[in-house]
Amino acid sequence: MKKIAVFVLVSLLLCTGLFAQGTKEDATAAGGKTTIKWAVWDIAATTYYQPLIDAYEARNPNVKIEMLDLGSADFMTMLQTQLSGGDSTIDVVAIKDIPGYNNLVKRNLLMSLNDKVKSEGIDLSLYGGVPEALTVNENLYGLPFRNDFWVVFYNKDLFDRAGVSYPTNDMTFDEYDALARKMTSGSGANKVYGAHYHIWRSAVQLFGILDGKHTIVDGEYGFLKPYYERVLAQQRDGIVQDYATLKTSSTHYSGVFYNNSVAMMNMGSWFIPTVIKEIAAGKTEVKNWGIVKYPHAPGVAPGTTLGTITSLGVSNASKKKDAAFDFVKFVCGSEGAQIVAATGTSPALVNDQVANVIASLPGFPTDPASKEALHTAKSYIEMPLHEKAGEIEIVLNQVHDEIMTNNISVDAGIAKMNDQIKKILAQ
Amino acid sequence: MASNKTALKEQLVAYSFIAPNFIGFAVFTLVPIIFAFVLAFLHWDGANPIRWAGLSNFIALFDDDQFKAALKNTIVYTGGTVPLTLVGSLLLAVILNKKIRGRNFFRTVSFFPYVASLVAVAAVWNMMFNPTKGPVNMMLHSLGFKNVPGWAADRHWAMPTVIFFSVWKYVGYYMIIYLAGLQSISAELYEAADLDGANGWQKFISITIPQLSATTFFVLVMLTIQCFKVYDIVYMITQGGPGTATLVLVYDIYNKAFISWRLGSASAVAMVLFLLVMTVTLIQFKGEQRLR
Numbered sequence: 001m002k003k004i005a006v007f008v009l010v011s012l013l014l015c016t017g018l019f020a021q022g023t024k025e026d027a028t029a030a031g032g033k034t035t036i037k038w039a040v041w042d043i044a045a046t047t048y049y050q051p052l053i054d055a056y057e058a059r060n061p062n063v064k065i066e067m068l069d070l071g072s073a074d075f076m077t078m079l080q081t082q083l084s085g086g087d088s089t090i091d092v093v094a095i096k097d098i099p100g101y102n103n104l105v106k107r108n109l110l111m112s113l114n115d116k117v118k119s120e121g122i123d124l125s126l127y128g129g130v131p132e133a134l135t136v137n138e139n140l141y142g143l144p145f146r147n148d149f150w151v152v153f154y155n156k157d158l159f160d161r162a163g164v165s166y167p168t169n170d171m172t173f174d175e176y177d178a179l180a181r182k183m184t185s186g187s188g189a190n191k192v193y194g195a196h197y198h199i200w201r202s203a204v205q206l207f208g209i210l211d212g213k214h215t216i217v218d219g220e221y222g223f224l225k226p227y228y229e230r231v232l233a234q235q236r237d238g239i240v241q242d243y244a245t246l247k248t249s250s251t252h253y254s255g256v257f258y259n260n261s262v263a264m265m266n267m268g269s270w271f272i273p274t275v276i277k278e279i280a281a282g283k284t285e286v287k288n289w290g291i292v293k294y295p296h297a298p299g300v301a302p303g304t305t306l307g308t309i310t311s312l313g314v315s316n317a318s319k320k321k322d323a324a325f326d327f328v329k330f331v332c333g334s335e336g337a338q339i340v341a342a343t344g345t346s347p348a349l350v351n352d353q354v355a356n357v358i359a360s361l362p363g364f365p366t367d368p369a370s371k372e373a374l375h376t377a378k379s380y381i382e383m384p385l386h387e388k389a390g391e392i393e394i395v396l397n398q399v400h401d402e403i404m405t406n407n408i409s410v411d412a413g414i415a416k417m418n419d420q421i422k423k424i425l426a427q
Numbered sequence: 428m429a430s431n432k433t434a435l436k437e438q439l440v441a442y443s444f445i446a447p448n449f450i451g452f453a454v455f456t457l458v459p460i461i462f463a464f465v466l467a468f469l470h471w472d473g474a475n476p477i478r479w480a481g482l483s484n485f486i487a488l489f490d491d492d493q494f495k496a497a498l499k500n501t502i503v504y505t506g507g508t509v510p511l512t513l514v515g516s517l518l519l520a521v522i523l524n525k526k527i528r529g530r531n532f533f534r535t536v537s538f539f540p541y542v543a544s545l546v547a548v549a550a551v552w553n554m555m556f557n558p559t560k561g562p563v564n565m566m567l568h569s570l571g572f573k574n575v576p577g578w579a580a581d582r583h584w585a586m587p588t589v590i591f592f593s594v595w596k597y598v599g600y601y602m603i604i605y606l607a608g609l610q611s612i613s614a615e616l617y618e619a620a621d622l623d624g625a626n627g628w629q630k631f632i633s634i635t636i637p638q639l640s641a642t643t644f645f646v647l648v649m650l651t652i653q654c655f656k657v658y659d660i661v662y663m664i665t666q667g668g669p670g671t672a673t674l675v676l677v678y679d680i681y682n683k684a685f686i687s688w689r690l691g692s693a694s695a696v697a698m699v700l701f702l703l704v705m706t707v708t709l710i711q712f713k714g715e716q717r718l719r
Contacts, residue, residue, distance in 0.1 A: 081473075084473055106472065106475065107472065107475060242558075242559055243580075244558050244559070245557055245558060247668075248554075248556070248557045249554060249557050388687075394686055394687070398668065398670045398674075399670060402668070402669045402670035405580045405581070405669045407670060407672070408670065
């Protein structure tokens with residue numbers, strides 16, 4: 001009996017030893033190649049991952065890039081859990097947003113890229129101020145990969161039908177409002193809304209930060225008042241669809257644009273490749289469309305907009321940091337940017353060449369204004385790096401919801417934000 | 428000595444049978460529960476070194492607007508959902524226990540919301556109760572109502588909407604439990620009451636309700652725990668909004684743990700929830716014993 005027990009124990013130990021050995025082997029080399037694992041989201045829906053990998057592997061035959069899809073909805077939580085758990089098999093990580101970046105940095109899960117940037121001579125000025133926004137205690141932990149900036153999408157056919165001239169690349173908020181009111185017509189099934197605000201707080205609240213005088217983590221939110229009042233007035237006058245209706249019916253912003261029911265819509269540039277694809281597939285009623293720069297406050301340069309930064313970093317636990325950084329450098333560099341642009345997506349590195357790649361895509365609007373709209377003057381990050389970003393965001397979302405559903409007045413809502421966020425900041 | 432050895436062997440055999448289940452329970456349930464309990468007294472963001480917090484996580488809750496709103500809403504939700512579901516399922520069971528035509532059809536219809544996918548039925552509900560385009564409000568309009576409720580989009584109506592939905596969803600399940608209870612009541616009791624000339628109401632009050640007390644107790648405990656733990660329904664119908672109008676404790680725990688990454692505070696809220704559930708259950712236990 002005893003002997004059997006000893007035998008079972010020993011063989012179990014041997015087995016675990018064997019497997020442990022096996023995984024270690026796998027990690028360092030597969031068929032003589034260095035394998036780099038890249039944590040990403042939504043492989044099926046994202047068109048540029050594979051072309052980037054193919055191009056890199058063609059130049060570096062000894063490297064194999066493997067993707068690890070952690071899903072889209074909870075990507076940052078999944079990634080953080082995985083890395084916190086000591087997973088050393090992930091080498092390169094895509095970082096979806098700034099709060100997520102901040103969380104990874106705070107937990108010391110990313111490698112500082114300062115030395116690499118210096119030794120490889122990477123020119124950070126090409127990224128239009130984004131690296132500064134990603135710098136924590138003088139350390140940069142990620143290279144900007146994508147910069148999805150906000151523009152105004154508009155439906156050319158609706159403007160033609162109404163005999164109204166198209167929006168321009170230099171619109172103040174007043175002009176935008178007037179144009180939206182002019183474009184509103186009809187009722188019932190034929191109703192055309194002049195503008196459309198998706199239910200995200202960023203679609204309304206963040207107009208307020210474009211003057212560069214305020215940020216969304218200030219703890220003082222009086223500056224949002226004119227923007228909320230304007231949007232609520234549009235809602236009351238039927239210029240835009242009602243927030244409560246959109247929320248309870250889970251209406252997606254793409255649907256209302258596709259079915260010709262909105263003339264203009266402020267949305268991120270990530271929507272460009274989607275529109276192109278859906279129109280090409282014949283799935284939409286909208287046929288002719290264009291983009292123009294975001295509306296701006298008086299005195300602010302046209303082309304000032306909001307940006308969502310996706311960056312790439314190297315995991316601190318990776319055993320192949322040099323190889324991993326080399327891949328990051330390629331993806332975030334000029335060649336990578338052109339590959340990303342070829343799928344209609346805006347890379348973080350935008351120069352004339354990259355803008356030309358997007359503008360010459362089949363299906364991209366041919367008018368010069370749309371091409372010009374791809375050049376931003378200044379892009380403010382939707383949520384700046386802040387230790388309490390997550391908590392602040394919860395309150396901002398809740399109060400936005402209350403204001404937009406008319407459950408609270410704008411003044412009371414702003415007072416609530418001030419009160420609750422000051423408390424969070426003081427903790 | 429020999430018999431001792433046999434007894435020990437028998438015990439070992441017994442433990443070895445329990446072991447697979449117990450190890451699973453210990454690793455995936457017991458240890459995390461103990462860890463969560465300890466976590467309530469610590470500061471931790473999931474990666475950086477853990478710091479001792481003492482009672483500060485609990486003290487901070489007194490000044491936490493999110494927690495206070497969530498606690499109030501959870502109590503209101505439970506206070507609304509439990510009695511309505513209890514009465515609803517009992518009445519439904521009593522009616523569907525009678526030999527009426529189409530009884531099985533109506534039993535199935537009542538049970539259907541419980542088995543239907545929450546995501547699907549919540550989407551349908553949201554469409555039906557859409558404040559501007561929903562058929563419910565259109566009907567109310569056509570009936571001449573001027574100020575129709577904003578349902579899930581209105582601060583005052585959001586909680587009743589969630590409660591209403593929950594009652595509709597749960598009632599079928601508890602009806603089945605009540606039906607089982609009803610069928611175990613001896614027919615002789617009703618026959619004796621008939622001989623004494625009792626009417627239907629008297630029979631219901633003096634026989635059905637007391638005979639069902641064990642079932643009612645079970646339903647009460649299960650329902651209360653279920654209501655205190657609600658998250659999915661709120662997520663699907665209102666996402667905790669408008670503002671914090673339907674923010675519940677589990678929602679707050681999620682926000683604190685995985686949005687703010689304050690795992691200590693989240694565990695403190697979880698502890699409060701645990702104590703709340705335990706207190707209410709103990710009171711119910713005592714009450715049930717007294718009734719007997």
